[in-house]
Amino acid sequence: MPLLLFALCAASAAIAWLRGGDLSTVLSLLWGTFCAGLIPAMIVRLWEAIRELQRTREELARAAVTEERLRFSRDLHDLLGHTLSVIVVKAEAVRRLAPRDVDAAVEQATDIERIGRQALTEVRAAVTGYRGRGLAAELDSARTALADAGIGLTIRTASFGLPPEVDALLGWAVREGVTNVIRHSGATRCEIELEQVTDGGMELRISDDGGGRSPAPGREPGARQGNGLAGLRERVRAAGGRLSTGSAPSGGFRLQVMLDT
Missing domain, CATH: 1.10.287 (Helix Hairpins)
Structure with a gap:
């Protein structure tokens, strides 16, 4: 021209x-x-x-739809993966207790019903865009789930005024880390630590003493790096943080999340 x-x-x-x-x-x-x-x-x-x-706007719209579908699938995976793991553990407890302690078996069965109803609520919340229950709620859930799995838990955290998005993301990390311990570790002890580092960020560590090779009967064997950790890694990276995995000082597995606040 x-x-x-x-x-x-x-x-x-x-x-x-x-x-x-x-x-x-x-x-x-x-x-x-x-x-x-x-x-x-x-x-x-x-x-x-x-x-x-116009072509760029259409492409961005398609990319946004694809990203939202991926986000939603990751949320459902994390929500249902954790909940179903707890239900399996409690069902095992019912099977063991039923022949000798009917009352305790009924109590565990009641917990299964409660967890199932809670899962329905969480799925509905995920559909409306809610991203997590928060750190405190997930720590309470971790206590119950690990106790039912016969895994001792030590929590070392201080009281922090966390921004909502950081609180939700740390809650997701605890949920995924505990699910990982229950399903894959074969551990007897788990430790959750949260501390504020010198630059003002937060560091979450979830460690166990398992080897990941001898899970309890009826639990799923396999690698420690699953879709849940991959989805969590993407969330942490999107928030400007870092996620690392490796051996814990006790010889087991450690999940570490570092976030800027």
Whole structure:
């Protein structure tokens, strides 16, 4: 387009000069040709830009839908994976207790009903966009779930005024870490620590003394790195934090989350 406009201007100037026009006539014709060509060229470029913006907007809309679907699937995986793990543990307890202690078995069965109802509530909350119950609620749930699984728990946390998004994310980390311990570790002890580091951030550590190779009967064996940890890693990264996994000092497994507050 610029080369065509330049050629038209040069041709009009040459024609005017060859026909005996003076300098002012040549310049006037040159300017008129330039303006007459520039305006359509600008209109064409404007329409091209508008079409490109429309295509970009459509692509962004498709990407947003895809990302929301991934978020929703991760939330359901975390919610139901944890809840179903607890239900399996309690069902095992009912099976063991039923022959010798009917009352205790009934109590565990009642817990299964309560957890199932709570899971329904959490799924409905996830559908409406709620992202987590918060750290305190997940710590309470961890106490119950680990106790029912026969795993001792030590919690070392202080009272912090956490922003809502940080509180929710740490709650998700506790939920996923505890689910990981119950399903894969074969541990007898678990430790959850939360402390404020020197730069003002928060550091959460979930450690166990298991090896991940000899889970309790009826529990799922396999690798410690599952879809839940992958989804949690994405959430932590999106919040500007870091997630690391590795061996704990006790010889088991450690999940570590570092967030800026």
